[in-house]
Amino acid sequence: MTVWSWKRRLGGPELSFVDSSIYTDPEIFERELEKIWRKTWLLAVHESELPNRYDYRTLTIAREPVVIIRGEDDQIRAFLNVCPHRGAQLLRAPAGNLADASPSGSAKHITCMFHAWQFDAQGQCKAIPRRRAGYQDRLECADASLHEISCEIGLGGFVWVHLEGNAPPLKDYIGQAFDDLRPHLEAEPLEVFHHHKAVVSTNYKLWHDTNSEFYHDYMHHFNRVTGMQQPGYFDRRYTPFPNGHVTVSSMSVKYDAYEHSETSLAHSRDLSFPGLEQNGWKVLDLFPGITLNLRGSALRIDTMTPLAADRVLIEFRGLGLKCDTPEERRLRVRDHNTIWGPFGRNLPEDLLGVTSQGRGMQHGSQPLHVLHGRREHSAIHDEVGLRCYYAEWSRRTERSARDPYSSDCVDWTLAHERRAVGEAE
Amino acid sequence: MSSLGGELLVHERRAIAAELVYRGAAHLDERNWDAWLALATDDFHYRIGTYSPEIKKQMVWLEHDRAGLEALFALLHKHHSDHALWLRQLTLQQVEQPTRDELHAISQLVIYATEFDVGDAHVESGSTRIFAVGRYHDRLRRENGCWLVAERYVQLDTRQVGIGTHNIL
Numbered sequence: 088m089t090v091w092s093w094k095r096r097l098g099g100p101e102l103s104f105v106d107s108s109i110y111t112d113p114e115i116f117e118r119e120l121e122k123i124w125r126k127t128w129l130l131a132v133h134e135s136e137l138p139n140r141y142d143y144r145t146l147t148i149a150r151e152p153v154v155i156i157r158g159e160d161d162q163i164r165a166f167l168n169v170c171p172h173r174g175a176q177l178l179r180a181p182a183g184n185l186a187d188a189s190p191s192g193s194a195k196h197i198t199c200m201f202h203a204w205q206f207d208a209q210g211q212c213k214a215i216p217r218r219r220a221g222y223q224d225r226l227e228c229a230d231a232s233l234h235e236i237s238c239e240i241g242l243g244g245f246v247w248v249h250l251e252g253n254a255p256p257l258k259d260y261i262g263q264a265f266d267d268l269r270p271h272l273e274a275e276p277l278e279v280f281h282h283h284k285a286v287v288s289t290n291y292k293l294w295h296d297t298n299s300e301f302y303h304d305y306m307h308h309f310n311r312v313t314g315m316q317q318p319g320y321f322d323r324r325y326t327p328f329p330n331g332h333v334t335v336s337s338m339s340v341k342y343d344a345y346e347h348s349e350t351s352l353a354h355s356r357d358l359s360f361p362g363l364e365q366n367g368w369k370v371l372d373l374f375p376g377i378t379l380n381l382r383g384s385a386l387r388i389d390t391m392t393p394l395a396a397d398r399v400l401i402e403f404r405g406l407g408l409k410c411d412t413p414e415e416r417r418l419r420v421r422d423h424n425t426i427w428g429p430f431g432r433n434l435p436e437d438l439l440g441v442t443s444q445g446r447g448m449q450h451g452s453q454p455l456h457v458l459h460g461r462r463e464h465s466a467i468h469d470e471v472g473l474r475c476y477y478a479e480w481s482r483r484t485e486r487s488a489r490d491p492y493s494s495d496c497v498d499w500t501l502a503h504e505r506r507a508v509g510e511a512e
Numbered sequence: 513m514s515s516l517g518g519e520l521l522v523h524e525r526r527a528i529a530a531e532l533v534y535r536g537a538a539h540l541d542e543r544n545w546d547a548w549l550a551l552a553t554d555d556f557h558y559r560i561g562t563y564s565p566e567i568k569k570q571m572v573w574l575e576h577d578r579a580g581l582e583a584l585f586a587l588l589h590k591h592h593s594d595h596a597l598w599l600r601q602l603t604l605q606q607v608e609q610p611t612r613d614e615l616h617a618i619s620q621l622v623i624y625a626t627e628f629d630v631g632d633a634h635v636e637s638g639s640t641r642i643f644a645v646g647r648y649h650d651r652l653r654r655e656n657g658c659w660l661v662a663e664r665y666v667q668l669d670t671r672q673v674g675i676g677t678h679n680i681l
Contacts, residue, residue, distance in 0.1 A: 281567075281670070283673075287674075308587070428675060429573055432591065442630060442631065
């Protein structure tokens with residue numbers, strides 16, 4: 088193969104593709120943090136992870152340390168997890184409760200271990216040691232509150248955060264994309280039963296791409312036999328929404344088609360979610376990197392923290408209903424783990440796939456034209472989900488995903504997708 | 513008291529547990545699933561779990577009965593996975609004998625993975641990393657004069673296992 092033919096794009100001019108530089112270039116990655124991750128609503132945790140007053144969770148968004156706390160008024164708030172005094176990170180544990188005093192501070196307070204400045208669970212500064220002696224009248228506690236960021240609870244009891252303090256409402260960002268899942272996820276309070284993390288050597292968008300197309304079911308023996316070879320599979324449809332979100336309609340998965348059906352790998356899955364058909368399977372992919380995957384008895388949530396152009400932290404959660412009996416919960420956990428646990432049938436394969444992409448596309452290697460061009464009337468192997476995502480990506484980054492170094496940010500092959508969701512070009 | 517009286521001497525308990533646990537680990541390293549299952553009872557129960565401080569819950573990550581494990585092993589060749597070589601290093605910590613025909617053994621576990629085809633194999637193949645650390649909690653049972661593993665709970669300290677695996681631990 089000659090260099091010329093390698094660089095030549097596959098197919099004709101109407102075949103959608105993106106330049107692989109968007110997955111590898113550190114400068115584009117920095118632009119994404121600034122233009123996307125600092126300016127969108129992100130699913131941070133579920134409210135069941137903060138069941139008690141003074142419970143907290145910490146995380147990082149676009150390199151900003153963030154803490155989410157349930158206050159003594161039961162309200163959940165989010166702050167930058169940084170002391171305004173000298174910039175030290177305040178709470179270091181991934182989760183905890185403020186009820187116990189820290190070595191240098193009072194109970195029910197966040198105390199900076201460095202100089203013992205103290206803050207309450209509403210972010211108000213309550214104590215500055217020897218304040219008057221050192222600052223006289225030049226600094227009051229009221230001047231030193233924690234930096235609060237936008238925080239909303241919704242869409243199944245998830246805690247959403249936005250780094251900007253006065254972000255537009257979450258419902259405006261999600262729009263109608265959640266409507267298909269709402270009857271199943273808001274009929275009963277949910278509860279997290281599974282959480283694990285993976286730091287993967289790939290670009291974060293490649294994971295979202297994987298979650299946004301089912302053509303890769305060819306990789307999964309489990310999905311081929313329980314899904315692709317079953318009635319209804321090719322009837323599943325993608326529906327795009329404004330802001331880069333997309334949903335996938337349901338099918339009834341035939342779990343007992345997996346061989347050795349007498350074993351727990353394919354036990355009858357009678358348990359479901361409220362209003363969901365038995366063994367139904369719906370997906371919602373939210374820009375820029377959140378997936379809600381409701382399959383049979385378990386809800387899986389993927390969230391991402393991009394670490395570098397070629398490195399991402401992915402967090403996986405499994406959820407059931409808060410009202411589950413112990414036996415129901417055991418079944419949900421089993422069903423979840425069979426497919427999606429770290430020892431499950433599918434998850435290691437998906438992660439192997441994107442790791443392979445991370446290896447195939449590296450910064451400085453020969454740029455590729457990565458195809459997103461399958462058009463099958465929005466059916467399950469159509470790649471409309473990818474095209475919608477990159478239409479939104481281009482709008483926000485002001486770069487064309489197919490030519491990210493051009494001054495012309497309009498990607499005409501994506502115009503169809505943007506018209507389909509009613510967005511201006 | 514000697515083994516003839518029912519309660520085993522400490523060194524006898526440890527010898528029985530070490531033989532089963534260490535021999536089992538060698539079979540797992542060799543991916544000789546049949547030989548490993550031959551050391552287990554018909555009602556064998558297997559679990560992997562860990563505690564999540566993030567959600568403040570004990571989690572079960574894998575759970576199978578013997579039939580489930582047999583199916584899992586039988587279907588492995590139909591699934592993609594990395595092909596790292598695993599070495600399970602075990603240290604038997606304690607062995608107790610709650611009843612005449614039962615032993616409880618706890619072993620420290622370190623799993624080393626020697627890379628083959630993940631990442632840049634040109635660079636990384638042959639390098640070794642720690643996949644996970646934790647403990648085996650084994651319940652051993654004497655059946656017809658033969659000691660077998662009736663239950664294994666793998667309690668992981670490690671909560672990040674990279675891309676995951678289709679292996680058992």
